[in-house]
Amino acid sequence: MGLLPTDRMDSLFSPRCVWVTGPIIVGAGPSGLAVAACLREQGVPFVVLERADCIASLWQRRTYNRLKLHLPKQFCQLPRMPFPEDYPEYPTRRQFVDYLERYAAEFEIKPEFGTTVLSARYDETSGLWRVVTNGGAGGDMEYIGRWLVVATGENAEAVVPDIPGLAGFDGEVTHVSEYKSGEAYAGKRVLVVGCGNSGMEVSLDLAEHGARPAMVVRDAVHVLPREVLGTSTFGLAVLLMRWLPLWLVDWLMVLLAWLVLGNLARLGLRRPAAGPLQLKETHGRTPVLDYGALARIRAGDITVVPAVTRFAGKGGQVEVADGRTLGFDAVILATGYRSNVPQWLQGNDFFNKDGYPKTAFPHGWKGESGLYAVGFTRRGLSGASADAVRIAKDLGNVWREETKPTKRAGACHRRCISVVF
Numbered sequence: 001m002g003l004l005p006t007d008r009m010d011s012l013f014s015p016r017c018v019w020v021t022g023p024i025i026v027g028a029g030p031s032g033l034a035v036a037a038c039l040r041e042q043g044v045p046f047v048v049l050e051r052a053d054c055i056a057s058l059w060q061r062r063t064y065n066r067l068k069l070h071l072p073k074q075f076c077q078l079p080r081m082p083f084p085e086d087y088p089e090y091p092t093r094r095q096f097v098d099y100l101e102r103y104a105a106e107f108e109i110k111p112e113f114g115t116t117v118l119s120a121r122y123d124e125t126s127g128l129w130r131v132v133t134n135g136g137a138g139g140d141m142e143y144i145g146r147w148l149v150v151a152t153g154e155n156a157e158a159v160v161p162d163i164p165g166l167a168g169f170d171g172e173v174t175h176v177s178e179y180k181s182g183e184a185y186a187g188k189r190v191l192v193v194g195c196g197n198s199g200m201e202v203s204l205d206l207a208e209h210g211a212r213p214a215m216v217v218r219d220a221v222h223v224l225p226r227e228v229l230g231t232s233t234f235g236l237a238v239l240l241m242r243w244l245p246l247w248l249v250d251w252l253m254v255l256l257a258w259l260v261l262g263n264l265a266r267l268g269l270r271r272p273a274a275g276p277l278q279l280k281e282t283h284g285r286t287p288v289l290d291y292g293a294l295a296r297i298r299a300g301d302i303t304v305v306p307a308v309t310r311f312a313g314k315g316g317q318v319e320v321a322d323g324r325t326l327g328f329d330a331v332i333l334a335t336g337y338r339s340n341v342p343q344w345l346q347g348n349d350f351f352n353k354d355g356y357p358k359t360a361f362p363h364g365w366k367g368e369s370g371l372y373a374v375g376f377t378r379r380g381l382s383g384a385s386a387d388a389v390r391i392a393k394d395l396g397n398v399w400r401e402e403t404k405p406t407k408r409a410g411a412c413h414r415r416c417i418s419v420v421f
C-alpha cells in the first residue's frame with residue numbers, strides 16, 4: 001500500500017479517474033476537518049474535496065463581520081484540539097477561523113480546493129463510490145474509492161423564498177450570506193425578511209449603523225436570553241438535560257425567558273406552542289439567543305412587520321399581511337439555508353428529500369455500503385464533533401482490518417480497479 005492517498009490513473013475516458021485509497025470526504029468545513037483529523041491520527045489516508053478556495057468557507061466567505069460563536073467555546077471545539085485558553089467565552093468569527101486553520105495545519109489536512117462534487121453514486125458491481133467533480137487543480141475528475149463521507153453541511157445553499165414580485169423589487173436584494181456590515185446601509189430603509197439568529201443580528205447591526213430596519217416575523221419564534229446571571233442559557237439547558245426530560249427543560253427555558261425578557265408577544269414575537277429544544281430537534285428551528293436586538297425593538301430602532309404578501313414593484317413598495325404598504329430601499333433575506341445533498345448524491349435511501357439522514361441523532365452517521373454523514377444532527381458544532389469521532393473510529397477499525405498484512409494484501413484494490421476501468 002503506497003503512502004499517498006490518491007493515485008492518478010489517466011484513462012481513455014473523460015473525466016480522468018483518481019483512485020482514493022481511503023475515504024473521500026466531501027466538504028472542508030468544521031465537519032469534514034473533524035473527520036479528517038481523527039483519521040489522520042489513526043494513519044488512515046483520505047481525500048477532502050471542497051468547492052470553495054478555502055477551508056470553512058461558510059465562516060470565511062458567507063458570514064457577516066460582527067459574527068461570534070453564540071454558544072460558549074466548550075460546545076464548539078473540534079475533537080483532539082481545544083481552543084486556546086486565552087480565547088474569550090464566545091470566540092469571534094476571525095478567532096474561530098484562525099483556530100480551524102491551525103487545526104487543518106496540525107493534522108496536515110490539505111483539501112482539493114475549487115473542486116465541486118457534481119454527483120456521487122455507489123457502483124454495486126465494483127463495490128466502489130464514483131464521485132464526479134468539476135474545477136480543481138487537475139481539472140474535471142472522477143474520484144473512486146470504498147468510502148464516502150458527506151460533510152457538506154446543513155447550510156450548503158441559501159434559501160431564497162418565492163415571494164410574489166420579489167424579482168421585480170427596484171432596490172438591492174441580498175441574501176444574508178452575502179451581507180458583511182450595516183455600514184453601506186446608513187440612512188436606508190431596509191426590510192429584513194426572517195427572524196432567526198441571522199435576521200435578528202443583522203437587524204441589530206443595521207440599527208447600530210444608522211439604517212432603519214424592519215424585520216419580518218411571519219410566525220411564532222422562541223427568543224431566549226443568551227446568558228442568565230452570567231451563565232450561558234444553552235449551557236444551563238445542556239446541564240439540566242442530564243437529569244430532566246426535554247419537555248421539562250423546555251418549560252424551564254420558557255419560564256426563564258419570560259422572567260428575563262418579559263412578554264415578547266407585545267413586541268410582535270409570539271412563542272410557538274412547542275418548546276425551543278423540541279423544535280430544534282424535530283424541525284431544525286434554532287431558538288434565537290438574544291444579543292441586543294430585543295432592546296432595539298423596544299426602543300423602536302427595529303420595527304417588526306408581519307409576513308410579506310407581495311413586492312409591488314415600483315418605488316420599493318411592499319405589501320404586508322396586515323394590509324399596509326410600506327416602502328424600502330433594500331431587502332435582506334435572512335430566510336435560512338438548506339442541505340444540497342439531494343442535488344448530487346444519487347440512488348441512496350439514507351438521506352431524506354431535504355438532504356438530512358432519515359435516522360435521527362445519534363444514529364444518523366452511518367449508512368450502507370461505506371456511506372457516512374457528518375454534521376447533519378441539528379446540534380451545531382458539538383453534534384458534528386460527536387459524528388466525526390464515531391465515523392473515524394468505525395473507519396479506523398475497517399481500515400485496520402483491511403490492511404492487516406496477509407498474503408493477499410492489496411489484491412482486493414487491484415481487483416476492484418480492474419472492474420471499473
Ligand SMILES: Cc1cc2nc3c(=O)[nH]c(=O)nc-3n(C[C@H](O)[C@H](O)[C@H](O)COP(=O)(O)OP(=O)(O)OC[C@H]3O[C@@H](n4cnc5c(N)ncnc54)[C@H](O)[C@@H]3O)c2cc1C
Pocket residue numbers: 026027028029030031032049050051052055056057058059063067068069070071075076115116117118151152153154155156198340344374375376379380381382384
Ligand atoms: C451564521 C452561522 C453561525 C453559526 N454559529 C454556530 C455556533 O455558534 N455554534 C454552533 O455549534 N454552530 C453554529 N452554526 C452551525 C453551523 O452549522 C456550524 O457552525 C458549522 O459551520 C457546520 O459545519 P459543517 O462542516 O457541517 O458545514 P459547513 O461549515 O457549511 O461546511 C461545508 C463545506 O462543504 C462545502 N461543500 C458544499 N457542497 C459541496 C459540494 N457539492 N462539493 C464540494 N464541497 C461542497 C462547502 O463549501 C463548505 O465549505 C452556525 C451556522 C451559521 C450559518
Ligand SMILES: NC(=O)C1=CN([C@@H]2O[C@H](COP(=O)(O)OP(=O)(O)OC[C@H]3O[C@@H](n4cnc5c(N)ncnc54)[C@H](OP(=O)(O)O)[C@@H]3O)[C@@H](O)[C@H]2O)C=CC1
Pocket residue numbers: 067068069070071161162163176193194195196197198199201216218219220285286307308334335336337
Ligand atoms: N451568532 C451565531 O452563532 C449565529 C448563528 N446562526 C445559526 O445559523 C443557522 C441559520 O440561521 P438563520 O440564517 O437565521 O436561518 P433560520 O433557518 O434559523 O431562520 C430563517 C428565518 O427566515 C424565516 N423565513 C423563511 N422564509 C420566509 C418567508 N418567505 N417569509 C418570511 N420569513 C421567512 C423563518 O421563519 P419561519 O420560522 O416562520 O419559517 C425564520 O425566521 C441557525 O442554526 C442559526 O442558529 C445564525 C446567525 C448567527
Ligand SMILES: O=C(O)C(=O)Cc1c[nH]c2ccccc12
Pocket residue numbers: 070071234280286287289378379380381
Ligand atoms: O447555532 C446553531 O446553528 C446551532 O446549531 C447551535 C445549537 C445547537 N443547539 C442549539 C440550541 C439552541 C441554540 C443553539 C443551538
